[in-house]
Amino acid sequence: xxxxxRDPVIGRWNIIDTESPAxxxxxxxxxxVYAGGRCPxxxxxxxxxxxxxxxxxxPQSPANSAEWxxxxxxxxxxxxxxEGDLDRRGLGIFDLSNGIGAHEVIIETPDxxxxxxxxxxxELTRVLSAYKARSLxxxxxxxxxxxLLFKNFGLSAGASLxxxxxxxxxxxIIPKRVQEELKGAQRYMEFRERCVYCDMLGQExxxxxxxxxxNRGFVAYCPFMSSFPFEIMLLPxxxxxxxxxxxxxxxVDLASLLKETLLRLRSALxxxxxxxxxxxxxxxxxxxxxxxxxxxxxxxxxRIAGFEWGTGFYxxxxxxxxxxxxxxxxxx
Amino acid sequence: xxxxxRDPVIGRWNIIDTESPAxxxxxxxxxxVYAGGRCPxxxxxxxxxxxxxxxxxxPQSPANSAEWxxxxxxxxxxxxxxEGDLDRRGLGIFDLSNGIGAHEVIIETPDxxxxxxxxxxxELTRVLSAYKARSLxxxxxxxxxxxLLFKNFGLSAGASLxxxxxxxxxxxIIPKRVQEELKGAQRYMEFRERCVYCDMLGQExxxxxxxxxxNRGFVAYCPFMSSFPFEIMLLPxxxxxxxxxxxxxxxVDLASLLKETLLRLRSALxxxxxxxxxxxxxxxxxxxxxxxxxxxxxxxxxRIAGFEWGTGFYxxxxxxxxxxxxxxxxxx
Numbered sequence: 087x088x089x090x091x092r093d094p095v096i097g098r099w100n101i102i103d104t105e106s107p108a109x110x111x112x113x114x115x116x117x118x119v120y121a122g123g124r125c126p127x128x129x130x131x132x133x134x135x136x137x138x139x140x141x142x143x144x145p146q147s148p149a150n151s152a153e154w155x156x157x158x159x160x161x162x163x164x165x166x167x168x169e170g171d172l173d174r175r176g177l178g179i180f181d182l183s184n185g186i187g188a189h190e191v192i193i194e195t196p197d198x199x200x201x202x203x204x205x206x207x208x209e210l211t212r213v214l215s216a217y218k219a220r221s222l223x224x225x226x227x228x229x230x231x232x233x234l235l236f237k238n239f240g241l242s243a244g245a246s247l248x249x250x251x252x253x254x255x256x257x258x259i260i261p262k263r264v265q266e267e268l269k270g271a272q273r274y275m276e277f278r279e280r281c282v283y284c285d286m287l288g289q290e291x292x293x294x295x296x297x298x299x300x301n302r303g304f305v306a307y308c309p310f311m312s313s314f315p316f317e318i319m320l321l322p323x324x325x326x327x328x329x330x331x332x333x334x335x336x337x338v339d340l341a342s343l344l345k346e347t348l349l350r351l352r353s354a355l356x357x358x359x360x361x362x363x364x365x366x367x368x369x370x371x372x373x374x375x376x377x378x379x380x381x382x383x384x385x386x387x388x389r390i391a392g393f394e395w396g397t398g399f400y401x402x403x404x405x406x407x408x409x410x411x412x413x414x415x416x417x418x
Numbered sequence: 419x420x421x422x423x424r425d426p427v428i429g430r431w432n433i434i435d436t437e438s439p440a441x442x443x444x445x446x447x448x449x450x451v452y453a454g455g456r457c458p459x460x461x462x463x464x465x466x467x468x469x470x471x472x473x474x475x476x477p478q479s480p481a482n483s484a485e486w487x488x489x490x491x492x493x494x495x496x497x498x499x500x501e502g503d504l505d506r507r508g509l510g511i512f513d514l515s516n517g518i519g520a521h522e523v524i525i526e527t528p529d530x531x532x533x534x535x536x537x538x539x540x541e542l543t544r545v546l547s548a549y550k551a552r553s554l555x556x557x558x559x560x561x562x563x564x565x566l567l568f569k570n571f572g573l574s575a576g577a578s579l580x581x582x583x584x585x586x587x588x589x590x591i592i593p594k595r596v597q598e599e600l601k602g603a604q605r606y607m608e609f610r611e612r613c614v615y616c617d618m619l620g621q622e623x624x625x626x627x628x629x630x631x632x633n634r635g636f637v638a639y640c641p642f643m644s645s646f647p648f649e650i651m652l653l654p655x656x657x658x659x660x661x662x663x664x665x666x667x668x669x670v671d672l673a674s675l676l677k678e679t680l681l682r683l684r685s686a687l688x689x690x691x692x693x694x695x696x697x698x699x700x701x702x703x704x705x706x707x708x709x710x711x712x713x714x715x716x717x718x719x720x721r722i723a724g725f726e727w728g729t730g731f732y733x734x735x736x737x738x739x740x741x742x743x744x745x746x747x748x749x750x
Contacts (some may be wrong), residue, residue, distance in 0.1 A: 087499060087502060087516055087517055088498060088516075088517030089514050089516065089517055090514060090515045090516070090517055091512065091516070092512070092514065094511055094512065097595075098594050099591055099594070101497050101498060101517055104459065109661055165433050165725070165733050166420060166433060168422075177642075178624070178625070179426055179614075179618060179620075179621045180423065180426065180621065180642050181423070181426070182421050182423045183422045184419050184420075184421065184422070185419055185420030185421055185433055185434075200688070207436060234728045234729060236723075236724030236725060236727075237724060238723045238724050242721065243721070243723055243724075244722070244723025244724065245723075253724070253725075255725055258728070259431055261431060261728065261729030261730055261731055262428075262430050262431070262729065262731060263727075263728060263730035264728075264729070282511075285511045286511060289510045310509075310512050311512065313498075322678065361724040361727055363724050363728035364728075365728070382727070382728075384727060389574065389575070389576045391575055391576025391693055392567065392569060392570045392575075392576065392585070392694065392695050393497070393568060393585075394569050394585055395568075395695050395714070395716060396566045396593065396695035396696075397566060397589070397593030397594065397595050397596070398593055398595035398597060398598070399589075399593055400595060401497050410475070
């Protein structure tokens with residue numbers, strides 16, 4: 087018998103196969119083979135990318151020259167553009183606006199061969215600090231309401247270039263998914279006067295069977311109501327709504343636990359494609375006391391089909407208990 | 419510049435590339451190659467499937483014998499099982515229940531070579547009537563709150579077997595996505611005292627540029643706020659909440675327009691994988707006057723990545739205006 091498990095924040099019920107769970111060997115991993123040719127993200131290609139917005143480079147090294155450790159550039163094929171007016175308007179029954187926003191690429195390392203999991207804790211801290219710096223900088227633009235930080239790794243997870251990179255898309259509206267989390271967290275706060283994420287963390291720490299690893303500041307676990315096989319949550323132990331308000335120590339802790347998690351995932355599942363997303367509070371003057379930022383990591387192992395489109399629920403063939411066990415046992 | 423367009427029902431904003439839209443040639447179509455071996459859905463394989471629940475066969479032909487035109491069987495590997503108690507319960511902060519429900523397979527034709535688009539209008543009407551009959555039958559089970567009818571076509575859209583089939587999953591809860599549509603339709607009804615789907619249809623008929631085809635009872639169009647390239651909506655012209663309350667004439671009209679739409683899609687996009695889902699009212703005593711059932715068809719042309727997981731919004735590289743134009747121009 088499978089189980090139906092409910093997400094306490096957004097109310098989504100997933101079907102989880104706890105009876106005859108799919109083991110690691112059952113996933114058809116798509117090959118992640120990229121075409122050759124000149125990589126626009128490698129040192130020496132600076133002239134073929136848009137000019138950099140942010141970089142970590144030695145003192146006196148000029149912008150857009152080749153000696154850098156990290157670069158942030160506008161996406162050459164942006165989903166949204168920073169120039170222009172939003173012009174929100176109606177069209178008969180419909181609502182629309184111009185596609186205003188920011189779309190930036192964080193080139194995490196000059197080394198084309200390195201995956202994010204291969205970066206040192208120091209290098210990875212640099213990446214996470216760039217996320218923070220860019221998020222803070224975009225807050226100056228009052229048209230923007232949300233900064234989404236995410237990473238697509240591997241062709242089948244949507245990364246069109248192989249060179250290790252993440253993305254930032256800043257939007258003129260608070261996304262639907264974020265609204266759902268904010269609303270769920272607020273409803274729980276009104277009812278219990280506690281944070282739903284803190285309570286979930288407490289429960290996961292008590293149950294133990296879904297934990298992967300932890301350090302001073304963060305815990306990595308496979309959530310009870312996981313939508314996907316090997317879905318992973320990285321949650322700060324301290325209640326905080328805003329990724330960009332983290333101090334330097336917290337960024338080092340996150341880098342260290344993210345690296346460990348990525349290494350475990352790579353060895354447990356033979357280098358799967360994945361997406362990770364930082365869920366953080368919107369850009370707005372008020373504090374979201376009820377919210378708790380987190381990083382969600384989803385390996386690309388299953389396909390979305392009619393059931394998922396029709397219900398908004400997911401069928402997860404691997405229980406989080408089994409996934410966490412495999413991740414705990416895998417090499418770092 | 420792209421456009422942000424809002425779904426008037428569920429409030430989702432999609433980013434639609436109206437500036438340099440992706441043409442048909444840019445989609446990487448995954449090959450739909452199935453392994454060989456004995457097909458469990460072909461005539462003669464009845465003994466290796468679970469016993470049939472419903473069938474269209476000649477008079478005097480015994481159940482589970484080989485002379486049939488259509489069969490409905492329980493899924494051999496069901497996501498949910500019909501036997502047992504729901505036993506909804508808490509587990510610390512979490513909610514869960516047993517995986518109770520129904521999971522049935524509608525084998526649409528005995529002919530392994532035929533795709534749904536190849537079925538005659540009469541054969542397709544038989545399929546749509548089976549959907550109706552099974553939906554009505556499951557209403558007797560008071561544990562069930564929703565019957566989801568859907569079809570996955572092609573490996574990359576999640577169909578694990580090649581032989582043409584659809585599925586029915588009946589759930590003990592009203593799915594999140596359905597709740598969102600019901601709520602949106604209700605909110606609009608309270609505000610405007612009209613049906614949001616009827617109003618959208620009126621707008622699409624007036625604007626014309628997103629229409630594909632229509633007949634006496636139904637209209638097929640690419641919605642203004644399409645999440646996906648070549649997304650198609652089939653909407654009944656007459657306001658009605660419940661798929662299963664359609665009369666026989668309406669089923670023939672739907673079969674005829676669905677066949678035309680599938681043929682246009684196959685020729686426009688070189689036989690793409692797709693999902694379709696019937697969105698209909700929940701199983702409950704009250705009438706949902708505010709709702710309007712519909713069929714949503716999504717060809718599998720793009721990948722879901724970090725942006726979509728993080729926001730609940732979609733980036734659609736092909737405007738519905740362009741898609742509808744291509745579908746209108748394609749051969750039937």
